[in-house]
Amino acid sequence: MAVLAWRGPQDNTVSIIQTTHLYHRFADDTQGLCDVSLAFNEGEFTVIAGANGSGKTTLLRHLNGLLLPESGAVTVCGKSVEEDPMAARQQVGMVFQDADSQIVGETVYDDAAFGPENLALGRLQINRRVTRALEAVDLCGFENKRPHHLSGGEKRRLAIAGVLAMAPRVLLMDEPFSNLDYPATCLVLDQILNLHSNGHTIIITTHDLEKVVAHAQRLVVMADGRVVEDGLPTEVIDGVARYGIRPPCSVQLGKGIRPWMS
Amino acid sequence: MDELSTIGFAPGQSPLHQLDPRTKQALLMGLSAISPWGRLTFLVSLSVVILLSFRAAGIRLSRLIGDIRYFLLFLLFVFVVRTVTFSGGWIPNISVELAGEALMVCWRLLMVVSMGALLMATTRAADIRAALVWYLKPIPVVDEKMAATMVGLVVRFLPVILFQAAEISDAQRARGIERRKNPLSRLMIFSLPLFRRVFLSADELVAAMQARCYSEHRTLPDLSFSRHDGLAIGAGILISLTVLFP
Ligand SMILES: Nc1ncnc2c1ncn2[C@@H]1O[C@H](COP(=O)(O)OP(=O)(O)OP(=O)(O)O)[C@@H](O)[C@H]1O
Ligand SMILES: [Mg+2]
Numbered sequence: 001m002a003v004l005a006w007r008g009p010q011d012n013t014v015s016i017i018q019t020t021h022l023y024h025r026f027a028d029d030t031q032g033l034c035d036v037s038l039a040f041n042e043g044e045f046t047v048i049a050g051a052n053g054s055g056k057t058t059l060l061r062h063l064n065g066l067l068l069p070e071s072g073a074v075t076v077c078g079k080s081v082e083e084d085p086m087a088a089r090q091q092v093g094m095v096f097q098d099a100d101s102q103i104v105g106e107t108v109y110d111d112a113a114f115g116p117e118n119l120a121l122g123r124l125q126i127n128r129r130v131t132r133a134l135e136a137v138d139l140c141g142f143e144n145k146r147p148h149h150l151s152g153g154e155k156r157r158l159a160i161a162g163v164l165a166m167a168p169r170v171l172l173m174d175e176p177f178s179n180l181d182y183p184a185t186c187l188v189l190d191q192i193l194n195l196h197s198n199g200h201t202i203i204i205t206t207h208d209l210e211k212v213v214a215h216a217q218r219l220v221v222m223a224d225g226r227v228v229e230d231g232l233p234t235e236v237i238d239g240v241a242r243y244g245i246r247p248p249c250s251v252q253l254g255k256g257i258r259p260w261m262s
Numbered sequence: 263m264d265e266l267s268t269i270g271f272a273p274g275q276s277p278l279h280q281l282d283p284r285t286k287q288a289l290l291m292g293l294s295a296i297s298p299w300g301r302l303t304f305l306v307s308l309s310v311v312i313l314l315s316f317r318a319a320g321i322r323l324s325r326l327i328g329d330i331r332y333f334l335l336f337l338l339f340v341f342v343v344r345t346v347t348f349s350g351g352w353i354p355n356i357s358v359e360l361a362g363e364a365l366m367v368c369w370r371l372l373m374v375v376s377m378g379a380l381l382m383a384t385t386r387a388a389d390i391r392a393a394l395v396w397y398l399k400p401i402p403v404v405d406e407k408m409a410a411t412m413v414g415l416v417v418r419f420l421p422v423i424l425f426q427a428a429e430i431s432d433a434q435r436a437r438g439i440e441r442r443k444n445p446l447s448r449l450m451i452f453s454l455p456l457f458r459r460v461f462l463s464a465d466e467l468v469a470a471m472q473a474r475c476y477s478e479h480r481t482l483p484d485l486s487f488s489r490h491d492g493l494a495i496g497a498g499i500l501i502s503l504t505v506l507f508p
Contacts, residue, residue: 066469086475094473100422101466104474106387106414107271115474117481126481144273144386148421166474 015039016170016201017063017092022072024058024225032058034225036072040203042169045196047212047233048205050222051244056205057097059222060172063203064092076170090119093163097174099155108134108150108158109143115166126165133165137191153184160191170201177211185211186261210248213237214259221245233257271386276319277490278384283393285491286385289498290377296502297370303507305369311501312376319384326379333375337368387414392483407478415467423460430455 017040024033033055040046050056061067062074065085074081076088096102105111112133116126134140137157142150150158156176163171176192177185193215196202204212213219219236221229223243229236237251250258273279278286293308300308316323327334344364347355381390391410398406431452442448 061469064473066472085472086477089473089475096466096470096473098466101463102470104415104467104471109386110388110414114471114476118475118477120477120479120481123481123484144271148425162474 016042016077017203018075019059019062020073022059022062022074023070024055024062024067025070031225033062033069036225036227038220038227038230040170040201042201043196043199044218045202045216046204046218046220047209047216048203048220048222049207049209049240049243049245050205051207054222054243055225056222057174058225060094060174060203060205063170063172064089064094066094090166091168092170092172093166093168094172095156095159095163095174095176097178099152099159102159103147103155103162105147105162107143108139108145108147111147111158112161112165115162119166129165129167130161133161136164136194137161138187151184152179153181153187156180156184156188157191160188164195168200170203171195173202173204175206176204177206177208189215189261207245209237209240209245211260213248214257272319272321272383274320274384276315276384277494278315278319278380280488280490281384281494282485282487282491283385283389284396284485285487285494286381287390287393287397289494290381292498293377293501294374296505297373299505300370301366301505301508304501304504305366305373307501307504308373309369311497312373312380315380316376319380321380321383326376329379330375337371340371341365341368386483388483389485392485395482396485407480407482410482419463419467422463423456426459427456430459 017038019036019038022033022036024031026032036055036059048056048059058067062069063076063081065074065081065088068082074088076091079087081088103111105114109130112130113126116129121129130143131140134142137160139154139157139161142154142158147155147158160171160173160176171192173192176188180188189211192202192204192212196215204216206212209219213233216233219229219231219233220227221236221240221243228243229239234257237247237257240247248257248260250256297304297308313323316326341361341364344367345356345361347357347360349355391413394413395406395410398404398409434452439448439451442451
């Protein structure tokens with residue numbers, strides 16, 4: 001098993017999110033997470049991979065206080081999430097697996113403005129943030145459209161904009177490529193890479209490594225609620241098949257990790 | 263499903279777009295309340311103003327007619343019921359006097375609905391809601407911000423729920439639900455998955471709102487009265503005064 005408390009390229013960087021011996025049990029006694037200790041560094045791009053039901057979504061929901069641990073602790077910027085979930089949620093934005101249930105506004109503008117409105121910002125600042133967020137995901141000119149008239153890819157991008165408008169430092173994305181066709185996937189992937197190069201910390205979960213792993217700096221593999229592998233993608237990737245994850249084609253062909261998008 | 267959103271907001275810069283939503287709601291309520299007493303002068307002047315407003319807001323009348331076609335059928339029904347009488351026997355009796363009166367009634371209803379359509383076409387939904395909050399504020403028991411959030415969510419999710427219902431019904435027809443004859447069991451089979459999905463997505467929705475720091479102390483849309491609003495209220499009062507004339 002790889003080292004659990006992975007420290008990043010420079011040993012002294014501060015971690016922006018840290019979990020220590022995190023356990024989670026659901027009401028029906030399912031053990032969702034089991035002894036998860038991870039530290040994420042500022043600016044890092046991490047992919048969390050795992051088969052269906054391995055606990056990826058459960059883990060993400062702990063990182064911004066939507067779920068609270070049975071035992072163990074989560075800290076964001078050094079502060080306990082359990083004590084101040086609001087502060088954690090401002091720093092850690094989350095894009096949900098199902099964009100449809102995440103969009104709460106009656107129009108695209110309303111939805112992008114929902115977060116900043118909750119932060120009780122002034123209207124001018126809200127408008128500025130909404131414009132910037134919609135520009136970042138290429139949805140300018142859609143302000144007055146109704147969310148249920150958007151395509152699947154546009155909805156996913158709106159969900160990302162809604163999170164960006166809160167100006168978080170960390171972006172959690174739960175299966176950001178599910179249900180997207182090729183061009184939509186490219187657009188979303190492109191936007192994620194842009195956000196990363198702007199200094200955002202990115203954590204993506206997926207069961208399909210093909211599309212993102214070439215861009216990631218770290219690969220965490222989960223199985224049955226535990227972290228079973230953690231390290232550089234090139235080192236970890238060869239063993240993932242054992243945990244029900246399909247390695248990228250290029251790896252299967254013995255060519256190593258290649259970018260999926262040309 | 264789209265019928266729900268046809269009289270939707272159309273962005274623009276017309277005078278009506280620039281009015282404060284509270285002014286527009288007050289005019290709508292005031293003029294509707296006074297319309298039962300309005301006669302020909304009132305109705306003609308109101309119609310002219312409404313037509314001009316539609317023109318200025320850049321909304322084609324054909325679109326309005328398309329949007330309210332079911333309502334127009336209803337008006338026709340009202341007109342017929344009010345005009346045709348059966349005085350002893352099976353022969354219908356059409357009286358010109360009643361027809362005039364019925365026309366007046368239908369005209370008033372049409373005016374009220376057109377004003378509503380005008381309000382919805384020129385005001386963003388969030389602003390309509392903010393104005394509603396402003397009017398609800400003096401009422402003690404109502405939590406106006408909560409009410410506003412609820413109204414917004416219903417508008418957002420009604421189409422989704424209807425879509426899910428249609429999908430479930432299609433999926434069940436694809437597996438031959440029509441061969442079951444008992445309507446009660448069919449209803450059960452249909453509504454259980456629907457409720458489950460609605461509640462599941464409600465759970466997700468709560469999580470999504472929490473993840474974006476939902477709180478009661480939110481920024482509401484800015485509302486501010488300007489000179490235009492004074493002018494519009496003045497015009498509204500003038501039109502109202504025409505009820506004094508036949
Ligand atoms: N609310 C819940 N109550 C009970 N068990 C749950 C609940 N949510 C998830 N689980 C269980 O916890 C385990 C982990 O679920 P989780 O949603 O985190 O998996 P996942 O890795 O995100 O899977 P997927 O790839 O399908 O999204 C699963 O076995 C699931 O059945
Ligand atoms: Mg999941």
